[in-house]
Each structure stands twice: as C-alpha cells, then as structure tokens.
Amino acid sequence: MTLYGVGLGPGEADLVTVRGKRVLEHADVVYSPGRLSRSVALEHVDESKIGDLDFPMTKDEEKLRTAWKAAAAEVAPRAMEGDVAFVTLGDPNVYSTFGHLRRTLEAFHPDVDLEVVPGVSAMTAFATALGVEVEAGAGLSLREAADGASPTGPGRMILFKVTDIPATHEGLVEAGYDVTYGRRLFMEQGETAVTDDPSELEERDYYTLAYAEKADLVVESATAAFERDG
Ligand SMILES: C[S@@+](CC[C@H](N)C(=O)[O-])C[C@H]1O[C@@H](n2cnc3c(N)ncnc32)[C@H](O)[C@@H]1O
Structure with missing residues (x-):
C-alpha cells in the first residue's frame, strides 16, 4: 500500500x-x-x-x-x-x-x-493573484526572505516567507526593484491582500510572499508593443 x-x-x-x-x-x-x-x-x-x-x-x-x-x-x-x-x-x-x-x-x-x-503552489498561483505574466523567454527565481532578508540579483524574483516586510522592502528598493506583496492568496482562512505599499501590511503574517522585478527590466515579447503603443 x-x-x-x-x-x-x-x-x-x-x-x-x-x-x-x-x-x-x-x-x-x-x-x-x-x-x-x-x-x-x-x-x-x-x-x-x-x-x-x-x-x-x-x-x-x-x-x-x-x-x-x-x-x-x-x-x-x-x-x-x-x-x-x-x-x-x-x-x-x-x-x-x-x-x-x-x-x-x-x-x-x-x-x-x-x-x-502535486498541488497548485503559491509559486505559480501568485502570478494570477498579482496579475503578473511570466511570458515566454522570461526568467524567474524563487528565494526565501525570512527575517527581513532581501536577496537580490535576478531580474524577477518570487520571495517566500516575507515576515519582516519593512526590512525586506528597504533592501529590495535600494537594489532597484519594484515590489508587490501578496498575502493569503487563494486562501479561505484570513484576509487576502495584494499591494505594493508595505505600510498596508505592517502586521507579520507567515503566508506572505513578494514579487520583485527590476525597475529597468525590458520585456521583449512581440505583443508587448501593443501595451507600449496602445
Ligand atoms: C514553507 S513555504 C510552503 C510553500 C508551499 N509548499 C507551496 O508550494 O506553495 C511557505 C511560504 O509560501 C508562501 N505561501 C504559501 N501559500 C501562500 C498563499 N496562499 N499566499 C501567499 N503566500 C503563500 C509564503 O511566503 C509562505 O511563507
């Protein structure tokens, strides 16, 4: 069995x-x-x-x-x-x-x-919840950001265990990232939140992740031109 x-x-x-x-x-x-x-x-x-x-x-x-x-x-x-x-x-x-x-x-x-x-991981569910597209050709790194850590380097990162948002946020912004936070995404238990304002999420909550994207990242897909040019 x-x-x-x-x-x-x-x-x-x-x-x-x-x-x-x-x-x-x-x-x-x-x-x-x-x-x-x-x-x-x-x-x-x-x-x-x-x-x-x-x-x-x-x-x-x-x-x-x-x-x-x-x-x-x-x-x-x-x-x-x-x-x-x-x-x-x-x-x-x-x-x-x-x-x-x-x-x-x-x-x-x-x-x-x-x-x-296998189950639907927060690692993929975040994209829908935060309205992020990981388009063909893009890279995405998964990291941990427990206890205020702010790993940097890759153009796009998803960070798990974001328990000290102010400290993590400071490090990421200094390194040139735009950051969006997602809390209790697709969860029935507790309140779901999606925001790029860290002051809205001052209370610690283990079920918080962050999506960090280099502010100067260039998206090269063919149809990206529609978004740029209308
Ligand atoms: C120990 S990991 C477990 C990941 C899980 N096995 C998965 O595949 O989604 C826990 C971390 O995943 C993230 N996480 C898991 N579920 C989440 C959810 N529904 N909303 C936001 N973050 C979540 C949080 O960053 C949390 O600290």
Missing part, C-alpha cells in the same frame, strides 16, 4: 486537484502538519480520518530528526497496511514539510511506497 504526499493548493478547498481529492477520499488516514492544511483537508474528508502526529516548531536539527523519526515510525506501519495521505499546502515538493517525512521514510522505512500528488 502507499503513502501519498498530497498537495492541497494555496488554501481554497476547490483548488485541490481532482486526483488529490480522490486520494484523500480513499485514504484510511490523513495526516496534516498544521492547522491550515488540516482545515482544507477537512473540506474533503471526515474528521474521524485525521491522524495524530506531533510536528516540532524548532530549528534544532537534533530535535527535528528525533521528531521526524517518531512521525515516520507512526506513519510507516499504517502505510504498509493501507493507503495513507500526508497533506501540505501548495505543492509537497516546494519548501514543504513533506520532504522531511519522505527522507526519513526512505532512510528508516524503505519498504513504504511513496507517491506524490
């Missing part, structure tokens, strides 16, 4: 894929690493199917390894007997807790079959 890593998408229940929904409905147990992913999963499965696992909120690597070994030891026998799902927001292979579980299972329970159901 199988452990499925299921990507739930950004938060709205109807952005779960058809395949993800089918896997959730057929799974014997559904594990979720957080309150938000649990609330999305509950739109598709009964609460009685939700499994119990402890997930540590720590950066201590030894504690993390111990906790993931315990989580894998709980999940592995269930996944040998039946089908089990482990859900994550977005896609399971993009900056996700599923990676810890997958590596731990591969190391200590290699007989467990693993399958991943």
Whole structure:
C-alpha cells in the first residue's frame, strides 16, 4: 500500500486537484502538519480520518530528526497496511514539510511506497493573484526572505516567507526593484491582500510572499508593443 504526499493548493478547498481529492477520499488516514492544511483537508474528508502526529516548531536539527523519526515510525506501519495521505499546502515538493517525512521514510522505512500528488503552489498561483505574466523567454527565481532578508540579483524574483516586510522592502528598493506583496492568496482562512505599499501590511503574517522585478527590466515579447503603443 502507499503513502501519498498530497498537495492541497494555496488554501481554497476547490483548488485541490481532482486526483488529490480522490486520494484523500480513499485514504484510511490523513495526516496534516498544521492547522491550515488540516482545515482544507477537512473540506474533503471526515474528521474521524485525521491522524495524530506531533510536528516540532524548532530549528534544532537534533530535535527535528528525533521528531521526524517518531512521525515516520507512526506513519510507516499504517502505510504498509493501507493507503495513507500526508497533506501540505501548495505543492509537497516546494519548501514543504513533506520532504522531511519522505527522507526519513526512505532512510528508516524503505519498504513504504511513496507517491506524490502535486498541488497548485503559491509559486505559480501568485502570478494570477498579482496579475503578473511570466511570458515566454522570461526568467524567474524563487528565494526565501525570512527575517527581513532581501536577496537580490535576478531580474524577477518570487520571495517566500516575507515576515519582516519593512526590512525586506528597504533592501529590495535600494537594489532597484519594484515590489508587490501578496498575502493569503487563494486562501479561505484570513484576509487576502495584494499591494505594493508595505505600510498596508505592517502586521507579520507567515503566508506572505513578494514579487520583485527590476525597475529597468525590458520585456521583449512581440505583443508587448501593443501595451507600449496602445
Ligand atoms: C514553507 S513555504 C510552503 C510553500 C508551499 N509548499 C507551496 O508550494 O506553495 C511557505 C511560504 O509560501 C508562501 N505561501 C504559501 N501559500 C501562500 C498563499 N496562499 N499566499 C501567499 N503566500 C503563500 C509564503 O511566503 C509562505 O511563507
């Protein structure tokens, strides 16, 4: 039998894929690493199917390894007997807790079959939410900007974990970027916001990303001329 890593998408229940929904409905147990992913999963499965696992909120690597070994030891026998799902927001292979579980299972329970159901990642959903087009020929880099970091370099970047907007904003503007922020995009839980004014988002919120584009970036696609010339 199988452990499925299921990507739930950004938060709205109807952005779960058809395949993800089918896997959730057929799974014997559904594990979720957080309150938000649990609330999305509950739109598709009964609460009685939700499994119990402890997930540590720590950066201590030894504690993390111990906790993931315990989580894998709980999940592995269930996944040998039946089908089990482990859900994550977005896609399971993009900056996700599923990676810890997958590596731990591969190391200590290699007989467990693993399958991943991709989900709509914030990495792509941001484009629609912010009205950004990543046109053919363009490059786009994904970076983290936790704790006020402001990575710079590429012409266009999407930044995850933008927890200290004023500090990140200052660094990006100094480096010549125009920046738009997106908070709780396509999420039912909490308020969605899209703005290029950092003062509107003073409160910290983990579910915040930024799209940064070099102010002097030139868009070369043929039809871009229509936007320039009308
Ligand atoms: C640990 S990463 C998880 C990414 C997720 N696996 C995915 O594929 O979207 C969490 C970061 O993704 C971004 N993020 C995820 N979902 C978001 C959403 N609905 N709206 C805005 N940002 C989101 C935020 O920057 C957040 O700090």
